[in-house]
Amino acid sequence: MAKSSITINDIARELKVAPSTVSRALNNSNKISNATKRKIVEKAEELGYNLNMVAASLSRSQTNTIGVVIPYLNNYFYSQVVNGIEELAFNKGYRILIAQTRDSFARETEIMRTMSATRVDGIIACLSADTQSTEHLFKLIKNNIPLVLFDRVSFDFPCKKVTIDNYNAMQQSVTHLARSGYKSIAHLGGPTTCNIYTEHSKAFRETLKKEKLPLIPQFHLSSDLTEEDISEAMQIWFSLKTKPDAIITASSTAALLVSKFAREQNLSIPDDLALISLTSEPALCYVEPQITSIELPGTEIGKTTLEFLLNEIQNGAQNANTTIKPFQLIIRNSSFRNS
Template sequence: MNNGVNLKELAAELKLAPSTVSRALNDSWEISEATKKKVISMAEKLNYQPNPFARSLRENKSKTIAVIIPERINNFFAQVMDGIENIAQEHGYHLLVYNTHEDVDREKKIVNLLLNGRADAVVMSVSSQTSDISHLEKLYARGLPLIFFDRICTDIPTTKFITNDYESSYQGTKHLIQQGCKKVAFLMLSKELSITKERHRGYLDALLEAGLSPEPAFSLNCSMCEEQNIELIREMLWSNNRPDGILASVEKLALATYQAVKRTKLRIPQDLKVISFSNMGIAGLLEPSLTTITQPAITIGQECAKLLIKKLTKPKQNDLIDQVITIPSKITIRSSTLAE
């Protein structure tokens, strides 16, 4: 409401020109130490707060980064956000946060909102329903620094941060096989997602290497609806050719699996072993405790922010070159994959 004192008033109080005061506050070499001190102390006394919009308008930058995630109630994305915020706060950047709720239309609207330069850069993970990427291409063409993480968009030539999806999935599947599984199922959110493609490849390769033939029906394409997923999994578990192991490519599908199992007579891990990509803090408190592939979420967020801020502060030297940077996950073995 009341915006306090502005630069002109501060200058008048000091009997100086606004330009001088501005330079003094920005520690310009053109201003003597004596006046700098006077200006700064008066600014503190009057509690001067520069208007961010005037500054943004003039400098054509907002010190703001937009973050777009598909889900907020999600340990992985929440941790990434914390990582981004860590670095951003350190450098005086603000965070505009948007949740697409896994909805492409919402994603498009949000991306279009960012076309006007409200944020200096965008870091995002695409929704599971995103196949048409014209909105992202438009954003990229606009020249706005753009970084993807986790669920990346391969066709946009910029830097992406992911975990070792293929390798982790391969190792996870291998672990299931080593624990005695013969029929391993793979649970995915959407075939479009970069992570499902890579993780599915790792899953398939591990099967083939073990001489197991991948059953098409065991690659289960789930939806966004929790209850639907549970029923889908339950049906698979009730079929006469049911899997004895499950690799969930995202956390929520592991939880859906646990719920589905509760609707059967099956026991984990005796009848069904479960491993999942998950950043749950309490995987050890589930019954049975869940074997997880944990992504380095905070690090991923930090690296995204670091790179972006480097690009923003030294635009000449740094370009977001078209590359995929991989930070490995960590497998934690718990009861859900215990051999008998």
């Protein structure tokens, strides 16, 4: 921090007024005459004064900073969400402090601790895949720091949440595949420690049943969706006597990998194999055929989440309800036969 920086006291001294007057003038308080305001603003300009937010934060017990906690930055959906948050925050005069959990519970806990110390005005978080307990979240509440969760939420925890109907996303996907004549549908799901993926799983099982399609246990996988996980699953599935004729992946990266695998194995999508991704990213449209996917309103989710948070910051804790955002199943060429 600059040692020699100009403070309101310097301005006050030069102008022979009280520091409090300078403070009020610079904050455009209506208790200061326009003449003095002008004088002060000019002098501030002249001296190159720059507000010390740290001091202001301490004195106001408010930092105008929002903590954003996400699993990974390097992910289309999350960066869309952060985009939405950042845009709105910037306009409302808030800064954002970002940290990645990298899906580690330990990191998440540590992050919440340091964000508490930093006295962020509130936190927006998408829980890590291996978050098992909510003790660290309760500590936030105890420290009076409002929290809003999105996407991967913990229904145990009493706070506002913004998410989508994951059950329905899977249901629509399975139904669409069934209507398109696919019979043995497989699912590459995410870790079941996470609400999203358990909702997917449930919907997968129930919708297959409703559509009178078989649920082949081997075709119902749950993993961390790493490149190895995907590749292993493909190896196994496509060396079976009855192979899947459709795959629903929980992540778009997984879908892209499946599409690549299919090309390498000369499996035609969508003729031999249909493909649907439950999340989306632009690359899905750059491959051939383009991949059917669930489009999530990332930016919109970010904005809504921040709106809720700002509301809590200004008006205190609100009801702990869950807002369900709409999604769209965008049908591209990977999920229905042209015939």
